[in-house]
Amino acid sequence: MVGILIVAHSERLASGVKEFADQATHGQVPIVAVGGAVDGSLGISTEAIRDGLRRVASNDGVLVLVDFTSAALSVEAVLEDEPAMRVVISNAPLVEGAYLAAVEASVGATLEETAAAALRGRDLVKVQSDRRIRYQ
C-alpha cells in the first residue's frame, strides 16, 4: 500500500492532519506525521523526514504532503541520499490533500492515482458563492 508522509513546520499541525486522515481510513494506511525543527521550535527536521520516509516506504511508494515550500525543499534534499525510494512530493493543500490521498491509498490505489487524488484537493469547493452569511 502507498505510504503517506505529512511534513509540516509544527508537530501539532502534522499530527492533527494525520489524526484526521487516520480516522477516514480506520488506520489502514501507513501515515507518518513529522513537524518541528530539531529543537522542537517551528521548522523542519531532515532527520525526522528521513526516518519518516523509511517508516512508510514500500515498493508501492510514498506520497509526501507538505505545508510550505521549505518543507518540500527539505524532503528533496533528503531524497538526494535515498535514490532507490519511490517518492512523489505533492503540490496539494495539506489538509485536503492528505485526506483525499489517504482515502485513495486505502483502496489499494497506485502512487500515481494517490498523487492525483491529493491534487483534487485544490479544487474542492467549500463554500458556494451564492451562500452568504449576513452579519447584522
Next chain:
Amino acid sequence: MQITVDHVIRFLERAAALIREHATELTELDTVIGDADHGTNLNRGFSAVVVKLDALQDGDIGTILDVTGKTLLATVGGAAGPLYGTAFRRAGALLAGRHAIEGADIAAALEVALEGIIERGRVQRGEKTMLDAIAPGVETFRSAIAEGKSLEEAARCALAAVEEGMRATIPMQATKGRAAFLGPRSIGHQDPGATSAYYIACAMVGLNVDPPSDQNEAQLS
C-alpha cells in the same frame, strides 16, 4: 596562494561567529517580510557546524564542506537549510579528497554551489532571494580568477558584488518564499537570505564586518 583545510575551518568558524553576531538583525529582516526565524535558524545550524569542526581537522576540504552541508540541512529548520546545505554539499563533492586548493578550484566549487541553490530553490535572479547576492559574487570571482587576478583581489571584488547584490534586493518584489505572500508590500525591505549570504561571503574573504559598510579594512588570512 593556496587554501588549506585550516583556512576552510577558519572560514566556517568566522561564518558561525558572524551569523551569531547578526542573528537578531537577520531575524528582524525576516520578521518584516518572512516568518521571523532566519537568524535563529542559521545560528542553530552554524553552531552545530562548529561543534563538528574539531573532529574534522584531519579531514579533507571536501569532507569538511560535505559535513557542513549535511549539518546545516539537518539543523537549520527553514528553507535556508536545504539551500545552503545543498550548496555546501555540492562544493564538498567537487573538492572531495583535496587538502589544498587554488583560485580556479574555488571558482569551480562556488559555481556548483550556485547551481545547487538554483536547482533546489528553482529560483532565478530578481526574485528577492539569496541568489541575488550569491550569483553576482560567484560570477565576479570566476571572471577575476580567469583574468589572472590574485585570490585576495578576486575575493575582494566578489565580496563587493555580493554586497551590491544584497542591497539590490531592497527594491525587488519577492516571488519566492514566505515573502511572496506580501506581494508588492515586500518592496523596500532587504532580503534576509541575501543578507546571510553576505555575512557568509564576509567570512570567506576574512573580513570582520559590523555593520556592513565600505569602511571596513580587509583582514585577509
